[in-house]
């Protein structure tokens with residue numbers, strides 16, 4: 307891959323993007339903010355390590371999950387993506403006594 311077609315990760319990190327770049331398929335140059343957010347929360351080396359632990363056919367889903375978590379952690383540093391689900395549960399709260407809650411940690 308030439309420098310003009312570096313992935314968003316390599317462009318952000320200002321390095322050459324090689325043919326075997328682990329991040330290139332999941333962080334295309336068309337979405338630079340996605341990697342910037344992921345890098346800020348998890349760090350590039352940790353993201354590489356996490357993706358390499360996952361089978362290749364599931365890496366796309368793992369990258370989406372990592373990006374989702376990073377996005378929400380940036381928006382809500384305290385609760386992260388749990389904060390988004392807490393907001394949903396408040397909006398769609400079950401009527402009292404309808405069924406038990408899944409656990410004491412649930413809002």
Ligand SMILES: [Zn+2]
Nearest residue numbers: 313316323327
């Ligand atoms: Zn790359």
